[in-house]
Amino acid sequence: MDLSNLKPAEGSIKKRHRIGRGQGSGWGETSKRGFKGAGSRSGNSRKRGHEGGQMPLQRRLPKRGFNNKNFEVKYVSFNLDQIQALVDKYEITKLDLDMLKANRIIKGEERLKVLGRGELKAKVEIWAHACSEAAKKGVEAAGGTVNVIA
Numbered sequence: 001m002d003l004s005n006l007k008p009a010e011g012s013i014k015k016r017h018r019i020g021r022g023q024g025s026g027w028g029e030t031s032k033r034g035f036k037g038a039g040s041r042s043g044n045s046r047k048r049g050h051e052g053g054q055m056p057l058q059r060r061l062p063k064r065g066f067n068n069k070n071f072e073v074k075y076v077s078f079n080l081d082q083i084q085a086l087v088d089k090y091e092i093t094k095l096d097l098d099m100l101k102a103n104r105i106i107k108g109e110e111r112l113k114v115l116g117r118g119e120l121k122a123k124v125e126i127w128a129h130a131c132s133e134a135a136k137k138g139v140e141a142a143g144g145t146v147n148v149i150a
Contacts, residue, residue, distance in 0.1 A: 075130065076110045080138045081118025083126070096127035097149075114139070114146065 020031040033040040049056045083095060092099060100106045114126060116134025123143040131146050139146050 074110050075113040076106045077113045077115050078128075079115045079117035080120040080135060083114070083124065084118065084120050084122065087120075087122040087124060093123065094125045094127070120144070 017027050017032075018025055019027045022028045030040065038044045049058055051057070086092065086095065086105075090099075090103065097106070097112060100112065106112065111129035112127075113130040114128045114132065114135040116132050116138055118138075120138050120142045124139065125144060126139060126146045127149055128146065129149050131148060136146050
């Protein structure tokens with residue numbers, strides 16, 4: 001056995017169909033498209049969800065519910081490593097909405113949520129609308145406190 005007699009495994013190579021190349025090929029005349037109708041003509045592509053005249057599933061199912069964006073509550077999440085970066089940059093001992101708005105970190109009516117990624121080394125008093133268990137443990141381990149705003 002050498003490079004001159006290598007060949008692919010039996011059945012792994014299939015000859016492609018040359019569509020529309022005459023009757024002798026077996027794929028001439030209608031070219032596997034059937035007779036007449038939109039499907040036999042060029043430029044045809046059915047719309048997504050088309051079921052051949054049957055009422056499509058997305059129209060058979062009832063419409064339900066409505067999400068009013070006026071009542072959507074937007075949270076800005078801060079991880080412990082981000083809080084540590086703020087402590088290093090601004091030398092703070094208290095993290096609350098007023099401080100974040102004054103430094104243009106959050107804006108408007110956004111709420112603050114503290115998450116537990118990273119590590120906090122400084123003792124910080126945090127006022128937030130929500131806090132994960134991991135974040136609370138991380139802050140308390142560094143000697144700080146987490147106060148949840150109602």
